[in-house]
Amino acid sequence: MGLKVYVSGEMKEKKHASISVYDHGLLYGDGVFEGIRAYNGKIFRCMEHIERLFNSAKGIALEIPLTKKELHEAIENTLDVNNLSDAYIRVVITRGVGTLGLDPTKCPDPQVIIITDSICLYPKEMYENGLEVITVPTARTAHSALSPKIKSLNYLNNIMAKIEAKQAGVVEAIMLNSEGYVAECTGDNLFIVKNGTLVTPPPEAGILEGITRQVVMDLAQTASLPVKEQQLTRFDLYIADECFLTGTAAEVIPVVKIDSRQIGDGTPGNITKQLLDLFRQETCYNSVIDR
Numbered sequence: 001m002g003l004k005v006y007v008s009g010e011m012k013e014k015k016h017a018s019i020s021v022y023d024h025g026l027l028y029g030d031g032v033f034e035g036i037r038a039y040n041g042k043i044f045r046c047m048e049h050i051e052r053l054f055n056s057a058k059g060i061a062l063e064i065p066l067t068k069k070e071l072h073e074a075i076e077n078t079l080d081v082n083n084l085s086d087a088y089i090r091v092v093i094t095r096g097v098g099t100l101g102l103d104p105t106k107c108p109d110p111q112v113i114i115i116t117d118s119i120c121l122y123p124k125e126m127y128e129n130g131l132e133v134i135t136v137p138t139a140r141t142a143h144s145a146l147s148p149k150i151k152s153l154n155y156l157n158n159i160m161a162k163i164e165a166k167q168a169g170v171v172e173a174i175m176l177n178s179e180g181y182v183a184e185c186t187g188d189n190l191f192i193v194k195n196g197t198l199v200t201p202p203p204e205a206g207i208l209e210g211i212t213r214q215v216v217m218d219l220a221q222t223a224s225l226p227v228k229e230q231q232l233t234r235f236d237l238y239i240a241d242e243c244f245l246t247g248t249a250a251e252v253i254p255v256v257k258i259d260s261r262q263i264g265d266g267t268p269g270n271i272t273k274q275l276l277d278l279f280r281q282e283t284c285y286n287s288v289i290d291r
């Protein structure tokens with residue numbers, strides 16, 4: 001039997017899981033989403049993801065037609081129905097069906113979609129050898145346009161950035177904000193290590209406040225590694241001792257080259273490796289607590 005997808009209260013076969021072409025999620029990118037992981041049957045940082053989803057929705061005046069508890073249960077049920085324990089979970093809330101024209105008040109029925117699927121990791125070698133990335137022309141969305149804290153269905157800047165990276169022959173892009181400071185990658189936050197201190201752009205740099213980013217900051221603190229949030233320029237990246245990215249999909253992944261410049265000695269740094277280990281322990285430990 002194939003995968004089942006939750007669509008507004010019903011479990012649909014993957015190939016029959018669909019929403020209307022009149023849904024404003026499709027017509028205008030009007031909606032919000034979350035990407036979550038389950039490790040060994042336990043949803044990692046579930047409440048943080050649900051909180052962020054509800055905040056994203058509130059930010060665009062979209063009412064999620066479920067309580068937080070109901071959504072949590074719906075996610076658990078979708079995992080159970082699919083018998084998945086290590087999974088990628090994609091929750092999408094769309095504005096729902098409306099008339100043509102932007103007006104969201106014509107959409108009385110927001111839709112809830114929960115996809116649970118296997119996870120597509122970066123190849124193992126990339127964790128061992130590190131990634132090459134570049135800074136790209138497309139800027140991260142400015143606060144003045146749309147808060148980058150909203151995980152909305154509008155990812156076009158990030159997609160443009162991804163295209164720019166791919167066209168240059170690398171897998172990931174570093175996006176700057178409209179002032180030229182480093183923001184983040186297309187679906188990951190960025191950290192550097194300089195003189196033993198972890199440095200990551202602050203929320204004001206125009207980032208999505210990643211849940212993995214927070215987990216890594218907490219792990220660093222527990223391990224007595226100094227961490228600070230500070231604006232970074234491309235120059236700061238080029239002279240960094242180490243660099244890595246964090247995100248639900250990538251977890252913690254080393255970066256060894258930025259804009260053709262080698263970072264540190266060109267291999268994943270020791271602090272990066274330490275944090276990658278700690279992160280793996282954290283997701284393992286997470287999995288032994290009953291859900």
Ligand code: PXG
Pocket residue numbers: 034035036090158184185186187188189207208209210211212213246247248249
């Ligand atoms: N920045 C951006 C712009 C993101 O979209 C992150 C940082 C990392 O945040 P978390 O909370 O995951 O540590 C993201 C996360 C997907 C997908 O399906 C996207 C993300 C995460 C997982 C899956 O495209 N974005």
